[in-house]
Amino acid sequence: MRYTSWTSDRMFVSYRQYYLQGDDFLTEYDDADTVERIYTGNSLAAGGPEHLTVLAGTHTGWIRLTTQQCAGEPVLPGQEWETVVDVSIRSTSGVLRLFRWGGDVVEDAGNFATAGAGWYRVRVQARGRDEGDAHEGDAPVEEHFMTVWPAPPQPDAVHTANDAFARAHYDPTRPPGQPVQP
Template sequence: MSVPVAAAQGDMWMNYHTLLVAEAGTLPQTPVVFPNGLVTTQPGIAIIKTGIHTGKVAVSVEVYDEPPRVTTEEWDEVVEMPLEAVLGRMRVCGLASEAPDYFPDLTPEGPGQYRIRVHARGRDAAIDLVAETPVEEYLIMTWPSSKAPEAIYKQSDSYGDQQRAASEVI
Protein backbone atom coordinates (compact mmCIF):
# COMPACT_ATOMS: atom_id res chain seq x y z
CA MET A 1 0.00 0.00 0.00
CA SER A 2 1.38 3.40 -0.93
CA VAL A 3 2.03 6.02 1.73
CA PRO A 4 1.61 9.77 1.09
CA VAL A 5 4.84 11.73 0.62
CA ALA A 6 3.03 14.84 1.89
CA ALA A 7 -0.31 15.38 3.62
CA ALA A 8 -2.24 18.07 5.46
CA GLN A 9 -5.72 18.90 6.59
CA GLY A 10 -7.60 22.00 7.64
CA ASP A 11 -10.62 24.18 7.02
CA MET A 12 -10.71 26.13 3.78
CA TRP A 13 -12.78 29.23 3.00
CA MET A 14 -14.46 29.09 -0.41
CA ASN A 15 -17.24 30.84 -2.30
CA TYR A 16 -19.43 30.48 -5.38
CA HIS A 17 -19.63 26.68 -4.91
CA THR A 18 -15.95 26.49 -5.90
CA LEU A 19 -12.91 24.87 -4.32
CA LEU A 20 -9.77 24.87 -6.46
CA VAL A 21 -6.51 23.05 -6.89
CA ALA A 22 -4.66 25.62 -8.94
CA GLU A 23 -1.42 27.23 -9.95
CA ALA A 24 -1.01 30.82 -8.72
CA GLY A 25 -3.01 33.22 -10.85
CA THR A 26 -4.91 30.51 -12.74
CA LEU A 27 -8.68 30.94 -12.92
CA PRO A 28 -11.27 28.63 -14.49
CA GLN A 29 -12.03 29.20 -18.16
CA THR A 30 -15.77 29.42 -18.78
CA PRO A 31 -18.05 27.68 -19.27
CA VAL A 32 -17.33 25.27 -16.44
CA VAL A 33 -19.47 22.13 -16.46
CA PHE A 34 -19.37 19.12 -14.19
CA PRO A 35 -20.48 16.03 -16.16
CA ASN A 36 -19.40 13.79 -13.25
CA GLY A 37 -21.08 16.12 -10.72
CA LEU A 38 -17.95 16.79 -8.66
CA VAL A 39 -14.75 17.89 -10.40
CA THR A 40 -13.47 19.08 -13.76
CA THR A 41 -9.97 19.98 -14.88
CA GLN A 42 -8.38 22.49 -17.23
CA PRO A 43 -4.65 23.13 -17.78
CA GLY A 44 -3.21 24.33 -14.47
CA ILE A 45 -6.42 23.95 -12.47
CA ALA A 46 -8.97 21.51 -11.01
CA ILE A 47 -12.38 22.92 -10.11
CA ILE A 48 -14.33 21.13 -7.38
CA LYS A 49 -18.07 21.83 -7.04
CA THR A 50 -19.18 22.33 -3.44
CA GLY A 51 -22.75 22.12 -2.17
CA ILE A 52 -22.52 25.22 0.00
CA HIS A 53 -22.35 28.54 -1.78
CA THR A 54 -19.92 30.19 0.63
CA GLY A 55 -18.10 29.25 3.80
CA LYS A 56 -15.74 26.73 5.28
CA VAL A 57 -15.21 23.17 4.12
CA ALA A 58 -12.94 20.57 5.71
CA VAL A 59 -10.14 19.60 3.33
CA SER A 60 -7.50 16.88 3.52
CA VAL A 61 -4.81 16.58 0.86
CA GLU A 62 -2.45 13.70 0.20
CA VAL A 63 0.39 13.65 -2.33
CA TYR A 64 1.66 10.28 -3.58
CA ASP A 65 4.42 9.12 -5.89
CA GLU A 66 2.26 6.23 -7.15
CA PRO A 67 -1.50 5.55 -7.37
CA PRO A 68 -3.04 5.07 -3.91
CA ARG A 69 -5.60 2.38 -3.16
CA VAL A 70 -9.17 3.38 -4.03
CA THR A 71 -11.54 3.61 -1.07
CA THR A 72 -15.16 4.65 -1.38
CA GLU A 73 -16.46 3.75 2.07
CA GLU A 74 -17.65 6.77 4.04
CA TRP A 75 -17.68 8.98 0.92
CA ASP A 76 -20.65 10.12 -1.16
CA GLU A 77 -18.70 10.89 -4.34
CA VAL A 78 -15.27 9.70 -5.56
CA VAL A 79 -13.95 10.78 -8.98
CA GLU A 80 -10.48 10.64 -10.53
CA MET A 81 -9.34 12.88 -13.40
CA PRO A 82 -6.23 13.70 -15.41
CA LEU A 83 -4.56 16.91 -14.21
CA GLU A 84 -2.02 18.96 -16.15
CA ALA A 85 0.42 21.09 -14.17
CA VAL A 86 1.58 23.84 -16.53
CA LEU A 87 3.90 25.69 -14.14
CA GLY A 88 4.25 22.81 -11.71
CA ARG A 89 3.09 24.25 -8.41
CA MET A 90 -0.57 23.50 -7.71
CA ARG A 91 -2.17 24.10 -4.32
CA VAL A 92 -5.65 23.95 -2.84
CA CYS A 93 -7.35 27.36 -2.60
CA GLY A 94 -10.64 29.22 -3.01
CA LEU A 95 -11.65 31.52 -5.86
CA ALA A 96 -10.87 34.61 -3.80
CA SER A 97 -8.49 33.12 -1.23
CA GLU A 98 -4.90 31.97 -1.36
CA ALA A 99 -3.66 28.55 -0.39
CA PRO A 100 -2.97 28.26 3.34
CA ASP A 101 0.72 27.68 4.07
CA TYR A 102 0.05 24.34 5.74
CA PHE A 103 -1.23 22.75 2.51
CA PRO A 104 1.60 21.24 0.43
CA ASP A 105 2.31 21.61 -3.27
CA LEU A 106 0.18 18.92 -4.92
CA THR A 107 2.39 18.64 -8.02
CA PRO A 108 5.89 18.32 -6.50
CA GLU A 109 7.53 16.88 -9.62
CA GLY A 110 6.93 20.13 -11.52
CA PRO A 111 5.15 20.61 -14.83
CA GLY A 112 3.53 17.57 -16.42
CA GLN A 113 0.71 15.07 -16.08
CA TYR A 114 -0.81 14.03 -12.76
CA ARG A 115 -3.95 12.31 -11.52
CA ILE A 116 -6.30 13.91 -9.04
CA ARG A 117 -8.80 11.85 -7.05
CA VAL A 118 -11.46 13.85 -5.22
CA HIS A 119 -13.60 12.39 -2.43
CA ALA A 120 -16.59 14.34 -1.10
CA ARG A 121 -19.21 13.94 1.60
CA GLY A 122 -21.81 16.22 3.11
CA ARG A 123 -22.64 18.24 -0.01
CA ASP A 124 -26.37 17.68 0.56
CA ALA A 125 -26.26 19.15 4.09
CA ALA A 126 -26.58 22.86 3.24
CA ILE A 127 -27.00 23.26 -0.53
CA ASP A 128 -26.66 26.92 -1.66
CA LEU A 129 -26.23 28.14 1.93
CA VAL A 130 -23.39 29.74 3.90
CA ALA A 131 -21.52 27.48 6.33
CA GLU A 132 -19.50 29.18 9.07
CA THR A 133 -18.38 25.76 10.30
CA PRO A 134 -17.71 22.90 7.87
CA VAL A 135 -20.57 20.58 6.93
CA GLU A 136 -18.73 19.25 3.85
CA GLU A 137 -15.50 17.26 3.73
CA TYR A 138 -13.09 16.68 0.86
CA LEU A 139 -10.10 14.41 0.43
CA ILE A 140 -7.89 15.38 -2.52
CA MET A 141 -5.16 12.98 -3.67
CA THR A 142 -2.60 13.59 -6.42
CA TRP A 143 0.26 11.64 -8.02
CA PRO A 144 2.31 11.78 -11.23
CA SER A 145 0.75 9.80 -14.06
CA SER A 146 0.39 9.65 -17.79
CA LYS A 147 -2.83 11.08 -19.17
CA ALA A 148 -5.72 8.64 -18.71
CA PRO A 149 -9.52 8.90 -18.90
CA GLU A 150 -11.70 9.94 -16.00
CA ALA A 151 -12.60 7.21 -13.50
CA ILE A 152 -15.85 7.39 -11.52
CA TYR A 153 -15.78 5.24 -8.40
CA LYS A 154 -18.87 6.45 -6.54
CA GLN A 155 -21.77 8.84 -7.17
CA SER A 156 -24.44 8.94 -4.52
CA ASP A 157 -25.29 12.47 -3.36
CA SER A 158 -28.28 14.45 -4.59
CA TYR A 159 -26.22 17.55 -5.30
CA GLY A 160 -23.99 15.55 -7.65
CA ASP A 161 -27.11 14.25 -9.41
CA GLN A 162 -28.26 17.86 -9.92
CA GLN A 163 -24.86 18.84 -11.39
CA ARG A 164 -24.80 15.83 -13.72
CA ALA A 165 -28.31 16.64 -14.96
CA ALA A 166 -27.43 20.31 -15.49
CA SER A 167 -24.34 19.42 -17.54
CA GLU A 168 -26.45 17.29 -19.88
CA VAL A 169 -28.52 20.36 -20.79
CA ILE A 170 -25.51 22.40 -21.91
Protein backbone atom coordinates in the same frame (compact mmCIF):
# COMPACT_ATOMS: atom_id res chain seq x y z
CA MET B 1 3.44 4.31 -0.21
CA ARG B 2 5.05 7.68 0.54
CA TYR B 3 2.67 10.61 0.97
CA THR B 4 2.25 14.06 2.49
CA SER B 5 -1.08 15.14 3.92
CA TRP B 6 -2.70 18.33 5.21
CA THR B 7 -6.09 18.81 6.90
CA SER B 8 -8.21 21.85 7.72
CA ASP B 9 -11.60 22.11 9.41
CA ARG B 10 -11.69 25.72 8.25
CA MET B 11 -11.30 25.63 4.45
CA PHE B 12 -13.45 28.53 3.26
CA VAL B 13 -15.37 28.11 0.00
CA SER B 14 -17.24 30.77 -1.93
CA TYR B 15 -19.60 30.14 -4.82
CA ARG B 16 -19.19 26.43 -3.96
CA GLN B 17 -15.62 26.38 -5.30
CA TYR B 18 -11.99 25.80 -4.42
CA TYR B 19 -9.03 25.07 -6.71
CA LEU B 20 -5.63 23.68 -7.47
CA GLN B 21 -3.78 26.25 -9.51
CA GLY B 22 -0.32 26.55 -11.05
CA ASP B 23 1.94 29.54 -11.58
CA ASP B 24 1.16 29.70 -15.33
CA PHE B 25 -2.62 29.54 -14.90
CA LEU B 26 -3.78 33.14 -15.27
CA THR B 27 -1.01 34.21 -17.66
CA GLU B 28 -1.23 31.26 -20.05
CA TYR B 29 -4.65 29.58 -19.51
CA ASP B 30 -8.15 30.32 -18.30
CA ASP B 31 -11.04 28.21 -17.03
CA ALA B 32 -13.94 29.71 -18.97
CA ASP B 33 -15.74 26.36 -19.28
CA THR B 34 -14.47 24.43 -16.24
CA VAL B 35 -17.58 24.91 -14.07
CA GLU B 36 -19.82 24.01 -17.02
CA ARG B 37 -17.78 20.81 -17.51
CA ILE B 38 -18.47 19.90 -13.86
CA TYR B 39 -22.23 20.31 -14.34
CA THR B 40 -22.26 18.32 -17.58
CA GLY B 41 -19.55 15.86 -16.55
CA ASN B 42 -18.72 14.04 -13.33
CA SER B 43 -20.53 16.59 -11.04
CA LEU B 44 -17.58 17.19 -8.69
CA ALA B 45 -14.35 18.36 -10.40
CA ALA B 46 -12.91 19.42 -13.74
CA GLY B 47 -9.54 20.73 -14.77
CA GLY B 48 -7.18 21.74 -17.47
CA PRO B 49 -3.60 22.90 -17.75
CA GLU B 50 -2.46 24.39 -14.44
CA HIS B 51 -5.83 24.13 -12.69
CA LEU B 52 -8.58 22.05 -11.15
CA THR B 53 -11.93 23.36 -9.92
CA VAL B 54 -13.87 21.44 -7.25
CA LEU B 55 -17.57 22.06 -6.61
CA ALA B 56 -18.76 21.86 -3.00
CA GLY B 57 -22.35 21.78 -1.78
CA THR B 58 -21.65 24.62 0.65
CA HIS B 59 -22.21 27.89 -1.22
CA THR B 60 -20.30 30.16 1.15
CA GLY B 61 -18.76 28.84 4.34
CA TRP B 62 -16.44 26.26 5.85
CA ILE B 63 -15.75 22.69 4.78
CA ARG B 64 -13.35 20.12 6.17
CA LEU B 65 -10.65 19.37 3.58
CA THR B 66 -7.88 16.81 3.75
CA THR B 67 -5.32 16.74 0.96
CA GLN B 68 -2.73 14.13 0.19
CA GLN B 69 0.18 14.02 -2.23
CA CYS B 70 1.17 10.46 -3.18
CA ALA B 71 3.83 8.84 -5.31
CA GLY B 72 1.26 6.49 -6.89
CA GLU B 73 -2.45 5.75 -7.13
CA PRO B 74 -4.09 5.28 -3.71
CA VAL B 75 -6.54 2.55 -2.79
CA LEU B 76 -10.16 3.39 -3.64
CA PRO B 77 -12.09 4.69 -0.63
CA GLY B 78 -15.00 2.93 1.04
CA GLN B 79 -18.70 3.65 0.73
CA GLU B 80 -18.56 6.36 3.40
CA TRP B 81 -17.75 8.81 0.57
CA GLU B 82 -20.86 9.79 -1.39
CA THR B 83 -19.14 11.04 -4.56
CA VAL B 84 -15.66 10.04 -5.75
CA VAL B 85 -14.08 11.07 -9.07
CA ASP B 86 -10.62 10.98 -10.69
CA VAL B 87 -9.54 13.74 -13.10
CA SER B 88 -6.28 14.32 -15.02
CA ILE B 89 -4.60 17.73 -15.04
CA ARG B 90 -1.26 18.93 -16.37
CA SER B 91 1.18 21.16 -14.55
CA THR B 92 3.25 23.19 -17.00
CA SER B 93 4.99 25.25 -14.29
CA GLY B 94 5.81 22.41 -11.88
CA VAL B 95 3.67 24.11 -9.22
CA LEU B 96 0.09 23.28 -8.18
CA ARG B 97 -1.18 24.98 -5.03
CA LEU B 98 -4.50 24.96 -3.20
CA PHE B 99 -6.52 28.17 -3.64
CA ARG B 100 -9.73 29.57 -2.20
CA TRP B 101 -12.16 31.43 -4.45
CA GLY B 102 -10.87 34.97 -4.90
CA GLY B 103 -7.22 34.03 -5.27
CA ASP B 104 -6.10 33.29 -1.71
CA VAL B 105 -3.44 30.56 -1.71
CA VAL B 106 -3.35 28.02 1.12
CA GLU B 107 0.42 27.88 1.58
CA ASP B 108 0.30 25.25 4.38
CA ALA B 109 -1.05 22.63 1.96
CA GLY B 110 2.18 22.65 -0.09
CA ASN B 111 2.96 22.06 -3.75
CA PHE B 112 0.91 19.22 -5.27
CA ALA B 113 3.15 18.95 -8.37
CA THR B 114 5.54 16.70 -6.45
CA ALA B 115 7.20 15.37 -9.62
CA GLY B 116 7.56 18.80 -11.27
CA ALA B 117 5.93 19.70 -14.56
CA GLY B 118 3.82 16.92 -16.07
CA TRP B 119 0.54 15.05 -15.79
CA TYR B 120 -1.20 14.34 -12.50
CA ARG B 121 -4.25 12.40 -11.47
CA VAL B 122 -6.50 13.98 -8.84
CA ARG B 123 -9.03 11.97 -6.83
CA VAL B 124 -11.68 14.09 -5.13
CA GLN B 125 -13.94 12.47 -2.54
CA ALA B 126 -16.92 14.29 -1.04
CA ARG B 127 -19.54 13.65 1.59
CA GLY B 128 -22.08 16.00 3.06
CA ARG B 129 -22.60 18.11 -0.08
CA ASP B 130 -26.38 17.84 0.41
CA GLU B 131 -26.08 18.98 4.03
CA GLY B 132 -23.66 21.73 2.99
CA ASP B 133 -26.17 23.04 0.46
CA ALA B 134 -28.75 23.58 3.22
CA HIS B 135 -26.36 24.59 6.03
CA GLU B 136 -26.08 28.12 7.39
CA GLY B 137 -23.94 27.61 10.51
CA ASP B 138 -20.29 28.26 11.25
CA ALA B 139 -19.21 24.63 11.78
CA PRO B 140 -18.46 22.57 8.64
CA VAL B 141 -20.92 19.79 7.77
CA GLU B 142 -19.29 18.91 4.44
CA GLU B 143 -16.02 17.01 4.04
CA HIS B 144 -13.69 16.55 1.06
CA PHE B 145 -10.55 14.47 0.58
CA MET B 146 -8.26 15.27 -2.37
CA THR B 147 -5.36 13.04 -3.43
CA VAL B 148 -2.86 13.99 -6.15
CA TRP B 149 -0.26 11.70 -7.75
CA PRO B 150 1.82 11.73 -10.95
CA ALA B 151 0.11 9.69 -13.69
CA PRO B 152 -0.38 9.70 -17.46
CA PRO B 153 -3.55 11.44 -18.69
CA GLN B 154 -6.75 9.39 -18.63
CA PRO B 155 -10.47 10.16 -19.06
CA ASP B 156 -12.41 11.16 -15.95
CA ALA B 157 -13.46 8.23 -13.80
CA VAL B 158 -16.55 8.34 -11.60
CA HIS B 159 -16.26 5.74 -8.85
CA THR B 160 -19.36 6.86 -6.92
CA ALA B 161 -21.99 9.54 -7.56
CA ASN B 162 -24.52 9.29 -4.75
CA ASP B 163 -25.28 12.77 -3.42
CA ALA B 164 -28.28 14.76 -4.72
CA PHE B 165 -26.16 17.09 -6.90
CA ALA B 166 -24.39 14.14 -8.52
CA ARG B 167 -27.66 12.31 -9.11
CA ALA B 168 -29.10 15.45 -10.75
CA HIS B 169 -26.11 16.22 -13.01
CA TYR B 170 -24.00 13.13 -13.61
CA ASP B 171 -25.20 10.98 -16.50
CA PRO B 172 -23.28 7.69 -16.77
CA THR B 173 -24.42 7.30 -20.39
CA ARG B 174 -22.42 10.39 -21.48
CA PRO B 175 -18.81 9.83 -22.52
CA PRO B 176 -16.34 10.63 -19.72
CA GLY B 177 -14.56 13.97 -19.65
CA GLN B 178 -11.22 13.93 -21.45
CA PRO B 179 -7.97 15.51 -20.22
CA VAL B 180 -7.49 19.06 -21.51
CA GLN B 181 -4.15 19.40 -23.29
CA PRO B 182 -2.03 22.54 -22.83
